[in-house]
Amino acid sequence: MVRAIMHGCNGKMGQVITGLAQDDEGIAIVAGVDQYTEQKNDYPVFKSLAQCDVEADVVIDFSNAAAVDALISDCVAKKIPVVLCTTGLTEAQLEKAAAAAKEVAVLKSANMSLGINLLLKLVKEATKVLVPAGFDTEIVEKHHRLKVDAPSGTALALADSINEELNNEYAYNYDRSQVREPRKKEEIGISAVRGGTIVGEHEVIYAGPDEVIEFKHTAYSKTVFAKGAVEAAKFLAGKAPGRYGMEDVI
Ligand SMILES: NC(=O)C1=CN([C@@H]2O[C@H](COP(=O)(O)OP(=O)(O)OC[C@H]3O[C@@H](n4cnc5c(N)ncnc54)[C@H](O)[C@@H]3O)[C@@H](O)[C@H]2O)C=CC1
Numbered sequence: 001m002v003r004a005i006m007h008g009c010n011g012k013m014g015q016v017i018t019g020l021a022q023d024d025e026g027i028a029i030v031a032g033v034d035q036y037t038e039q040k041n042d043y044p045v046f047k048s049l050a051q052c053d054v055e056a057d058v059v060i061d062f063s064n065a066a067a068v069d070a071l072i073s074d075c076v077a078k079k080i081p082v083v084l085c086t087t088g089l090t091e092a093q094l095e096k097a098a099a100a101a102k103e104v105a106v107l108k109s110a111n112m113s114l115g116i117n118l119l120l121k122l123v124k125e126a127t128k129v130l131v132p133a134g135f136d137t138e139i140v141e142k143h144h145r146l147k148v149d150a151p152s153g154t155a156l157a158l159a160d161s162i163n164e165e166l167n168n169e170y171a172y173n174y175d176r177s178q179v180r181e182p183r184k185k186e187e188i189g190i191s192a193v194r195g196g197t198i199v200g201e202h203e204v205i206y207a208g209p210d211e212v213i214e215f216k217h218t219a220y221s222k223t224v225f226a227k228g229a230v231e232a233a234k235f236l237a238g239k240a241p242g243r244y245g246m247e248d249v250i
């Protein structure tokens, strides 16, 4: 059985994963880390991974970008593989995660659901055909009112997947309110909506001459992300240092 430390254990995703792990014989949450150390479950909770003295095979992280620098350093120091799911990371943090992967196994993914990981591939095929035919690409994401980062990590991952097919030559446009000019061809628009309890919606819109194609993924519960994270943790435990992604798990 894989022993996991839940980083961000007292948050929304931390609690869904804790519930899922209780019914899964292949994984056990043996400790939690959270800035609020209230013990909500049957495992001990520590303020930081550095302070955690419980042995484990892997860390699952759903916390906050501000927590990720210390987390990565602590995983390297303790030589524990990490499933990094927190979004809104800076370029410097992404570089730090890449450097850490030389020392420990790091699986980073902005979205652990099966559907989005398929969509990341589908948009590559669509882009190859549609953009040369004159279609513009826009991404619209919608999330609950408590989400702190925008645009979502998933929207950025979708944009990156599309842009790879365009030799990374397209710029991301997050805000059209400050200019009065037609849309540039070589851009990908990304818009964020926040409200209520929306779990997560991502639409990729290809708008062409007289026709529009839309791909849409809707997450109806956080369980889709939690299931992916649990499978990723089982996959990553015991793996050699390196960078891994959900494509390695699915
Ligand atoms: N990759 C994926 O599939 C998904 C990623 N996410 C991302 O996961 C992150 C967490 O999401 P939620 O659980 O909804 O947020 P949340 O705000 O409900 O939970 C975050 C938890 O992290 C804790 N935390 C914050 N700073 C900390 C620190 N410095 N040290 C230790 N713990 C700290 C908070 O106290 C809280 O309990 C977000 O960045 C979100 O975008 C969310 C869902 C799916």
Ligand SMILES: O=C(O)C1=N[C@H](C(=O)O)C[C@H](O)C1
Pocket: 087, 110, 111, 143, 147, 151, 152, 153, 154, 155, 199, 200, 201
């Ligand atoms: O904060 C969330 O809730 C989610 N965050 C991830 C993101 O930023 O892409 C994934 C999912 O959409 C839910």
